[in-house]
Structure formats: structure tokens, C-alpha cells
Amino acid sequence: MRLAASKINRVERRGFQAQMTLKYCQGRARLAQTVFDWGRENIELGLPEKRTGIICVGLESAFSTAKPWQEKQPLVALSLRQIVESDSQQDPTFKTSLAYTRLTATSALEKLKEQGFSQEQYLRQYNGTSIESNGLWSS
Numbered sequence: 001m002r003l004a005a006s007k008i009n010r011v012e013r014r015g016f017q018a019q020m021t022l023k024y025c026q027g028r029a030r031l032a033q034t035v036f037d038w039g040r041e042n043i044e045l046g047l048p049e050k051r052t053g054i055i056c057v058g059l060e061s062a063f064s065t066a067k068p069w070q071e072k073q074p075l076v077a078l079s080l081r082q083i084v085e086s087d088s089q090q091d092p093t094f095k096t097s098l099a100y101t102r103l104t105a106t107s108a109l110e111k112l113k114e115q116g117f118s119q120e121q122y123l124r125q126y127n128g129t130s131i132e133s134n135g136l137w138s139s
Contacts, residue, residue: 011055014046021047076117083111 008016021032021043029043049055070077088099113119 010058011049014042015050016046017043018046018050022050076112079112079115079117080108083108 004016017032017036017038020036021027021029025031025035027047029040029047032038032043033040045056084101084103085099087103088101091098091100
């Protein structure tokens with residue numbers, strides 16, 4: 001079971017560990033730590049995630065040394081911002097400074113393509129899948 005838990009991502013691993021803890025250890029994290037040699041902190045986080053369905057997000061990205069895509073591709077970020085701002089409108093009640101847009105991701109990508117940006121310049125990973133694999137981009 002330890003091998004299976006090591007082959008999946010963090011959220012799935014915590015769910016798997018919580019499921020096995022509930023099934024074989026009566027939901028007791030300390031017992032699962034002893035039996036399966038898993039980290040008790042992961043199990044204790046996975047149990048409420050499994051119970052409530054709410055996934056806890058870590059701060060890995062905040063402390064990561066990887067630059068955000070806006071810093072890697074500043075021209076694409078600037079163009080995308082201009083595209084969104086051109087399709088945005090002020091809140092009709094003027095009670096907030098929020099702007100609204102009906103621009104979809106697909107149409108924004110098409111407009112970037114029309115401006116001459118290549119697909120590689122702005123494709124980025126989201127939840128393990130890229131825009132291309134979701135069929136939002138067709139060359």
C-alpha cells in the first residue's frame with residue numbers, strides 16, 4: 001500500500017490514506033501511522049478532506065522559486081490584459097470598481113493567436129492538463 005500511496009499526487013494520496021485509515025484503522029490516524037508507516041499529518045489532513053469534500057491547498061506555490069507565467073512571458077501577459085480590458089465594462093450600479101467581461105478563454109486565446117503569439121508562449125499547466133489537451137486550442 002505504501003508503494004501505491006507514493007505513486008499518486010498529494011491530494012489523491014491523502015484521500016487514499018484517509019480511505020484506508022477509515023477502512024482498516026477505524027479512522028485513527030496514529031494507528032494508521034504505525035500500521036502503514038505513513039505521515040500522521042497527511043492522514044489527519046486527509047480525513048476531514050474526505051469527510052467534507054473540501055480540498056486543502058498548500059503554500060508550495062507561494063514559496064516556490066519558479067517564476068509565474070506573467071514574469072516569464074510579460075508581452076503575452078500585457079496583451080492578454082489589454083484584450084480583457086477592451087471587452088470589460090464597469091459595474092452598472094457604479095457601487096464597486098469591479099469590471100465585468102463575457103470574454104471566454106477560447107476567444108481570448110484566439111485573439112492572442114491573431115496577434116501573432118505562438119501557442120508555446122502562453123500554454124501553461126492547469127490541474128495537470130494544458131489548454132491544448134482540453135481541446136480549447138486547435139491549430
